[in-house]
Amino acid sequence: MTDQPTPMMVQYLAIREANPGALLFYRMGDFYEMFFDDAVAAAAALDIALTKRGTHQGEPIPMCGVPVHAAESYLLTLIRKGFRVAIAEQMEDPAEAKKRGSKSVVARDVVRLVTPGTLTEESLLEARRHNFLAAFATVREESALAWVDISTGAFQVMECSLPRLAPELARLAPRELLAVEGADLDDLAADAGAALTDLPPGAFDSGAGARRLSALYGVETLDGFGAFTRAELSAMGAIVDYLDMTQKGKLPLLRPPVRERAGGAMQIDAATRRNLELTQALSGGREGSLLSAIDRTVTAAGARLLERRISAPSRDLALIHARQDAVTALVEDARLAADLRDALSRVPDMDRALSRLALDRGGPRDLSAIRAGLTQGAGIAARLPEDAPQVLLDAARDLTGHDELIDLLDDALVAEPPLLARDGGFVAPGHEADLDETRRLRDEGRGVIAGMQADYIALAGVQSLKIKHNNVLGYFIETTTTHAEKMLAPPLNETFIHRQTTANQIRFTTVPLSELETRILNARDRALEIERGIFERLRGAVLDQAAAIGQAARALAEIDLAAAFADIATGESWSRPRVDDSRAFLVEGGRHPVVERALKRKAEGFVANDCDLTTGETPAIWLLTGPNMAGKSTFLRQNALIAVLAQAGAYVPARRAHIGMVSQLFSRVGAADDLARGRSTFMVEMVETAAILNQADDHALVILDEIGRGTATWDGLSIAWAVMEHLHGANRCRALFATHYHEMTALSARLDGVENATVAVREWEGEVIFLHEVRKGAADRSYGVQVARLAGLPASVVERAREVLTALESGEREGAARPAALIDDLPLFRAAPAAPAPARAKESPVDARIKAIHPDSLTPREALDLIYELKSLTGETA
Template identity: 35%
Template sequence: MAKTKETPMMQQYNQIKQNYPDAFLFYRLGDFYELFNDDAILGSQLLELTLTQRNKNADNPIPMAGVPHHAAQNYIDILVDKGYKVAVVEQMENPAEAEGMVRRDVVQLITPGTRMNTSADEAKENNYLVALYHAPAGSFGLAYSDLSTGELKTSTVANVNTVLNELSRLETKEIVIPAPLPADLQANLTTLGIMVSHQTTTTVNAEISYLRQEITAVEQLTALDTLLSYLFATQKRSLDHLQIAKAYAVSQYLKLDRNSRANLELTVNLRTQKRSGTLLWLLDRTMTAMGGRALKQWLELPLLDRATLEQRYDKIGELNTEFFGRDALQEALKQVYDLERLVGRVAYGTANGRDLLQLRNSLRQIPDIMVTLGNFDPAIFGDLLSKLDPVTDIEKLISQAIAEEPPISVTDGSVIRDSYNSQLDTYRDVMKNGKQWLAEMEAKERTATGISSLKIGFNKVFGYYIEVTKANIDRLDPTRYTRKQTLTNAERFITPELKRREEQILEAEAKSSELEYQLFTQVRDRIKQNIARLQKLAATLAELDVLQSLATVAEEQQFVRPTLVEDHQLAITDGRHPVVEKVLGHQSYVANDVDMAADDTVMLITGPNMSGKSTYMRQLALTVVMAQIGSYVPATAASLPIFDQIFTRIGAADDLISGNSTFMVEMAEANTALQQATANSLILFDELGRGTATYDGMALAQAIIEYVHDNVHAKTLFSTHYHELTALESELEQLKNVHVGATEENGNLVFSHRVLPGPADQSYGINVAKLAGLPNPLIKRAATILAKLEAQDVTLSEQGSSLAEPAAVVPNQTTEAGGQLDLFAIPELDPKTQAILDAIKNLNLATTTPLDTMLKVQTWQSDLQK
């Protein structure tokens, strides 16, 4: 079958599409953006559009789907949210003036990393685009930017794991690379669902030279050039709001790998993947979107610099002392819009009149904020006060130029205020008086002709006209008007006077709209010249907003100022998990101390499941993070060293995509901590070794404790059910035992949630199973089996076994008779009961929700009754 000949329009479409094969092409045709071929088929499915055809009668009709141009942004956002790119194709000339095919071209490529539009739910989130360059020496140059705010940073990253940590911290949706990445990193990016874009050529221009002026490292410059070249290539416009790139080092901040961030739920709830129930959720009482983003950045990059932390503590203390001033500051900040993104839209050329009014209203709050700060202790708030610039000239310009209720579109008129421009006032006067003159003329002509239904109208083809119905034509003097148009039921006429007035009105309307747009762009350009001032102001307001937020939460939740100590002493009195406490209520939460002398290395924590061991460990880590962002902490007193890293191994999770079991993940994360931790680090190990055979796990747990104690010397909290390990306190000088209290009353387990000195006397595992609702016959049988196992364990210990000795973990130990020692010599059970007991044994209550536990119990009960 012969191929259908392409029309000129489809030839143009296909030529453009060849340059953007990985993007949806939104091709402008009149009032619609059209999708063709595969774009139309997939787009109709993703966007729920009607799939039609172009050239329906051809041998090969072309699939087609379209969206109205005024609603296009919503559809573009949906596609970008789903991980696609969208190339927007516009008409580059007026169709009325074009010769032949209207010239079209891509005016912007929108990708997951270059989105400018954000919803209200995303206002406090950054949207980072990251560039990566793999240097010959093995390190990586990294550069990232939030196009909507202008933030631009670079760093040198040592290895793949650190790259992945940074990508996770930045919640990266797209990276751009100049050359292929190592296979293991590429595989991880695929697993994480991060879009990889390519930019093999770099742009050289004055803007890029200006933005890269402070960067010296070659690998960072390569990454930065790649990033900026991609931005200019995709956005196709000036990006004056991009800030001069600043280099940072990962080592400048408290290191938290991606697993630790996830385990501690700093910004994302592990269960819901939402903000609710996280430390960020608790601390965020910010009044502005800028402040919300800044608070999240503080949480993601806790500091190591003591002087800065002390300054932040001072400011929080002052805000809580001067609470009337804090209230005034909050009220002013409530009126401040998102200056960072407003400035971005100004630079981008997309800001409209309403955006400029938001900018003006924000600037009007600055004098009040300056007065408020002036009433605070100048030794504490003088630095921030000196940074506040009210940008009065811009506030006055907008107030003078922009109408109070401008339309959304800047080309529809009514954007510029009356009296701002005399020529515009003249045009408006002509339009206003012209329309009044038309009304007066209509009344005069009705009187002169005696035809009460006579009217003066307008359309775009014939302009202004006098219309008389055919029923009244006989009453009209034939010489009075000049006939213009005949309709079915009426005749339309003009007069020389009406024609002259029409020319004046239409000329005034056209020139008024054109002049208004020119005046608006002049105002916008004036603002653009002050972008650096506005960005500096936005950063200062964001910092103030974060500080008042932390102060507010500290007062409401009864947090205290921590004391930073030079030695390794760790002393927290009545420490709490701030998020759990917020949910339970201050009166219901059981506070606990953490007391580790400077030379204490390991705190070994024992106690039953569900007693609060994991919560106790997490609350310490969250207290450290809070202290090192400059926040007050949940305790009645706290003395802390400044930690350089936090490592956590809490909870169980398979990495099935990589083929790693729970135990493999456990060991890998433990290895990371053991290899990278220093004496200034904090390590949290929860139930390490439980994923393998009992003696294997116990041996590994003891060896890890000994290695940390003897070699790493990091402050380490190690929770375990291996009670045999508590004997290490007598062998390891820097280890001490604590346990979470629980008592058995009338056969029922009662948790105190209180951390007490010394080891726990037992695990209470069967008691916890009883709490979960397992059948009584099963519980009794488990108790019988436990008694036999404990009796055999006593026999084994009487033979001279000691946990600290290698013989205790040799799997092929034999009896005196030369046979294999049978540690589990119990009556053989039927397979069904044995399977249920195995399931109970392997159930990890610490990581199982109550609902999941109930469902499992229901299944076991059903199986036993069969």
């Protein structure tokens, strides 16, 4: 005989079956409970106790739970560990279920499916980063990528072939990627750090997608938003369908979709983003990246805009110049820039507040954030001069016209409202008379009763009359029986209604007292009910102005970014680059912003260097030689970062810069393997190099470091040689090519546009000193043995390396056919004898005299005499 599941467990299993692939948070009073496999998985992930509740099919049911009030922190942990969570709430008061019978179960249903790409709570999001949900769709020969951040409402789409998907995912770094079942995008999603969610083909139907979008925006046709391909409609429709499913019909406030123009931004592939550490350091995390080094924004929206600009530098020349003009205006008016940054520092995140309000997850503080943001925005707009650059004037325009909403919110809300509407206390006194009266009854009930008692004493002429309260009668009027005849006789009996007579007292009530009692007892609930109604009215007023508020939020982000770029330009001596459509690439006194920042922390200076790849229509390639640790990789990267900053609209870390439009940026720097896919370091290097050679056009900027180093010397040299020739003859692009193969320096005499450059070093008494200066010319050797010594290799190993190197170099000069034969003639490696302890030096007269000195006991005159004495001991005269 098997045990029958309880009605509650039957309900749980039914809800669980309807939401496969997600942990079920099942609301039971003040806890979300989990059972069966969900409980086992959640207990391990959250490091909480696993208990048991009842049995199922003869086995104990595993169980664990988390408090409702602390659920967000647990959700964050689960989402970061790759889980999806279905939230099942109680849909009725448990008292209502009891009325139906002892075996009735409280009605429950899933109100939301929490996934990595659908987060809106402030505690679950990174304030300074977007949280994108992306969808990739293919319809016949067309493919498209759509993405949305439901916490801000940003919604975009673009045509995107499968080969372009990896670079675009690297740019967006979505938290979740939607794809049709069987699309086999697991590796691409994993590389981008996105959770992959497979959806049935019906979710990607382009016709249904168009209808979903039209219904969402309340339009008959999407023509007003742009001409979308079937693949784009498919991808956008899949996102809307998924949001409808996860949010259980409460769709977020999405802006009209924007179609991103192909070729509108600098093309940067995933490997280049990783190598250049644009938004994330190779070690993981933001610290150490370009984004971290240059982020001077003071608002969350401004920080997110900065990340977008760095991730996708523009190729629109007019737009770049307009953004530069805004930065220049604030560089030249430091006082205005400081005032703007001070005001912006008090601007909350309106985008995310607006999104929470739209999804009915917001509270009074979100209304307050809208009020504060619009108020600060109006003040910022008033500060901007009439002759400001167009970017700033456009922003000022979007920040005005919100006075009516500001006044409404200012009148309705207290200065510091609570987080949740259910807590009450967020409506300002004087906003609504009924609420003020209800609060007075709630907070000053005794005073109101005392006032009524005084009125009744005057009316009855009985000084001993009292208004009292007990749990049986509630509020009542009491006087001694000596006044009974008077109180029961006309005209007082028309006001005072007899309730009870005791041995010494007689008790009455009145209609106003009964009404007041009801109002006092219900005042707390009534006050909360009135405030909830006011909250909904204010929320509705805000959502009616959602589009204008969104525009204001974007305007504040634009001003914040311009002011941030101006701040770093002024503080770090950056200059405005000249950006045009030419093939120029001239940088004078260029610096690496991340490395320079790190050196400043150590009170060390950065050695600036020039770079000139300007050669008109011919290819322009610098072949860079020099030892490791001399700064070749830093030089390569800094010039790539300068191009990124220039086309992002920022000033650049250089004395002067002229950047011809860079269409594509490619970087092959550093060593990494991909063992999970069976790729060695050399294979990864070759795959990335192949991508560059197959894609780079004549407006690309390519930086390559040590191509061919992962294989045998002659193989590596031959590959590097061929790659150089291909860049020059086929790609015809601008490039910086660092190598240890000194034989390649001969190419400068054979290929037009190829110049040799080297990172200077100096030897001093066997030591190698890195000057970090890039000069024209070629290095004569690599100094690898010296670098090995600096790294701490045992002295015997370093000495043996010198012997072998000398033999090889000698054999090469003498034309030896087999270098190995020369090595065979060398004696085998022997451990070097331990170095003798250094002989103890005889103490000099100066040392002996100094040891005998007691500085604190010397007078000024004695100290001066001592200096002359010490000079005489060294043989010097005054």
